[in-house]
Amino acid sequence: MPPKPSRNLILTVSLTLAFTASVLFSLGLSKGETGVAAIWLSNGILAASFLLLPWRWSVPAAVLCFLLNWGAGLLLGNPMGIGFAFPVLNFAEAFATAWLARKACGQTMRLTSLKRVAKLLLFAVVPATAASSVVAADVLTLFGRSFDSVLSTWFYAHGLGMAIALPAILLIARSDAVRDFHRDWPEQFGLYCLMAAGSVLAFTPVRFPTPIIIFPLMTLIAFRLRPRGAAVAAMMLASVSTSLVLGTQETHTGATWTLLQKTRGVQFLIGISFFTALATALAIADQKRLKRLWASRTRVARAAQARAVAAGRAKSEFLANMSHEIRTPMNSIIGFTEVLMKRGDLPEAAHRQLTLIDRAGSSLLNVVNDVLDFSKMESGEVELSPRAIEPRAMAQETLAIVAEAARRKGLDLQFAANGEVDRPVMMDDLRLRQILLNLLSNAIKFTERGRVRLDLDATVAGDAAILRFVVTDTGIGIPTEQATRLFKRFSQADATVTREHGGTGLGLAICKGLTELMGGRIGLDSAEGFGSVFWFEIDAPLAETVTQPASGMRKIGDLGARVLLVDDHPVNRELGATVLTLLGCEVVLAENGEDAVAAARDSGVDLILMDVHMPRMDGLEATRLIRALGGRCATLPIIAMSADVMPEMEARCLKAGMNDAVGKPIQIEALHGVLARWLDEARARDNAA
The missing domain is CATH 3.30.565.10 (Histidine kinase-like ATPase, C-terminal domain)
Structure with a gap:
């Protein structure tokens, strides 16, 4: 979102006043024999205005600053030609720096990492100031100035001044660049006052090297106020230190330095302090940003995991419901077809038609089984049961x-x-x-x-x-x-x-x-x-011996058991009773869980075939109540017989106390195998007792 006009106005006025003050400060305190100021922060302010303001604001501000720069030079004694050349070179340098900065760091100019700051300095500040230094040295030789002196003084003053001022102003003015520095205003005010007092104390001319206190103060501000705070502190340090240092002839060591030496020394100290604090602040901000990113991605991952779990649960529920709804009518189709095909009194045409029905039912059952098998494999619920085979x-x-x-x-x-x-x-x-x-x-x-x-x-x-x-x-x-x-x-x-x-x-x-x-x-x-x-x-x-499977299906009548068949669907009860009778069983019928509990208690059955989904009382609750009866009911074989063959349902059946599960549609041989196995185990247990 572009800045509001009121903000543009405030920013334009602030940068113009800062530029003017900086020009007067530099020309008044640090202007040397060559006519070049030894410290020059103004171009960093001007370059920042080109980067922060739209053209309709930055161009008028630039013209005003040009006039102020020219007027200040004339006021302080510059000849007309040099007075005009200096503003032209300054504005060319500032514009070139801004243009190169956008190429190196992008349009947003957000200094959110030390890498971005380094790119700004290496690919924008250094080339622009180096080029302007060469041009300035060439131009000023026309006015009798030394090429080498102008070149070194200009590059040092403008390069270091730009390196301090431009990143600092970008961080101060662009508060959206780094958002993790906010502190309560009393803490900010107190830290800045401490920084101002420390700057005064650090450059008071005493014998003890008091400038060392600058580093812990800048580090503290970097930790508490992050990059923007470090930038504000650096500008405060620059203002206070240059005023104090350039106003005295004596240093902390007792040596007498020239104006140029003192200026360069204080700029070095300011630059080192600022970039040390900025590196610390950006590292902390980057760590905070990584933590937020990690937290955000963790939330996204958890949400995705929750959605995946919900989707998996919904898929399982859907497959369970569809399996139940499809298998329930198929139970009658396939079951009665198998029963009829075992009759020997049917005409050949009827037998052929039943065979076609059986094939169609088997094909449909294969489709359902394929979908369920693939769903089990996708969810990792397929378990292998190896045994010895040839x-x-x-x-x-x-x-x-x-x-x-x-x-x-x-x-x-x-x-x-x-x-x-x-x-x-x-x-x-x-x-x-x-x-x-x-x-x-x-x-x-x-x-x-x-x-x-x-x-x-x-x-x-x-x-x-x-x-x-x-x-x-x-x-x-x-x-x-x-x-x-x-x-x-x-x-x-x-x-x-x-x-x-x-x-x-x-x-x-x-x-x-x-x-x-x-x-x-x-x-x-x-x-x-x-x-x-x-x-x-x-x-x-390799295995030692082969596990021999049961040898075929027993003859009808071999089971000889009393079986309780529990199912709420009348067609399923009729089919189940027909198949069980075909297998030689005596059948007791119950149409819900309550009747099943009563029949298990009173009918003396040998085995129970229990449907799972029933009204009034489902098969799981009925099984738990039957087990709770104790005595023979506690060990009575209970086999779940349901169209819901999903692994979750099978697990719930076993947990409720059932011994095994068979799916619908009823397949006579598969049902016979399960009944024979559990009846044999129950009889062996009874004989042992």
Whole structure:
């Protein structure tokens, strides 16, 4: 925002008066034999006016100062020619300094660091004063003055005066340059009075070297009032010290110095004191600025973290709700379809139609599972459960799962194994099978004719085996430029709306995440029209023996258990009862948590299948109340059965006292496996008791 006219007026008047006083002071007290003043602060004031004021204010002020400079010179005895030459050289020097300062330090001219001050001095003050010194020495030789004397005196007086006055005035006038110096006015007034008194005492001619007290005073002001305070103190020191020193012939050491020597000595002291204090003040201000920046960035980071946590929580809640809403109707579709497909009295056409329904439901379930799996991997909630397996057996089991899909398309499904593929290794077979199924399913989906081949190589090195799986197809292939993005989320080789093959675009991203989670790597080699080769490698520790999984699904009727099914949805209760009856269980139904607690207490059930989201009393509260009944209810197997399969919900179920969780839609074999395991454990525990 540009300065207000009132501020411009005050600044113009102040700088003009300061320039006039400085001219009279320098010419009256320090004018030497060459006609050049030994101390010259005026040009720093004039250069500051060019930098601080807009042109419509600085030009009239410059003209007025020119006339005052010329008049003061004539008043103090300068000849007409020299009296005119001096103001011209002064104004040229001041203007050149201002122009170079803007080039070196930018338009704002904010001296917020020692680096900026150094750039101002080195790239503006020194070149301008050096050039004006040479010109002044040349001009004054026309009037019989010594070139060397004028050159040294001018450069010293103008250069050091400019170096002191210009930064000081910029810091004093531009209070917005450094904002961290504010103190209460009594403290500021007291410190400046102390500085004035110290300046008088420091240059009182006594035998003790009292000027040393200047440094602690300037340091104190730098600490308390920051750069602007140091600038004000330097100007006070310059005014007091030059008046006292130039008015006496004796120094603190007792030696008698010439006017030029005393002037240079006091300017050195003022310059060293000012720049020492300024460096201290700028370092402190910079530290404060860094602390504010750190605090600001910390607040921003915390706010971003809070937003990320909130977004993650919202995403989890959204996925949980969507999962529940999608899986609830799918439970009926897939569950009843599986029940009907097990009937042997259906016509062939009806069985074929049920098969189509089952495939469509499975495809939709795969989409939901892909989204949930990717969400788990992004939040770091996927945990591996390694166990001893045989790589060849696991690969063959996976091929058996996709064999029917390959057969329907007329594809030749091949398998080859090399190396020690029967050597047991420790791996999470479920996650490994998930990767293989995804790659094999994609190969079958994108291959219309020819073959799909799985190659397994196992190389034992020390106490680990390097497993390499390669899935090769003769399908459509992938262009090289599109292959690099296939393992990114929501990416597909054909991203157009007319693509023939569906999918979420998450499958390969999930494969990549799971492979890397197991410490492996994954890649592909493909060319459009020549098929694709997907491969992944995983290092697996060797195992002693293979953990044998349960051998298939028991025959219907083998479970022989009394199961309490708790679900508020009538269709889910009907489906659950049908499936449990198919598995040979006696079913007790409850439609809310309160009924479940009563049934668990009175019905003598062997296991409870508990829905989580229910009105009146949810499954978590019902589980806690059942556990609180004590006795057999304290150890009764309680299995959560919910469409909400997010990790947070599973953790809450286990914390409430449930033993395990199965997701909806109900899949008969998966449900059978969970029931069989917990019923066996409960019976073993009862027999031991």
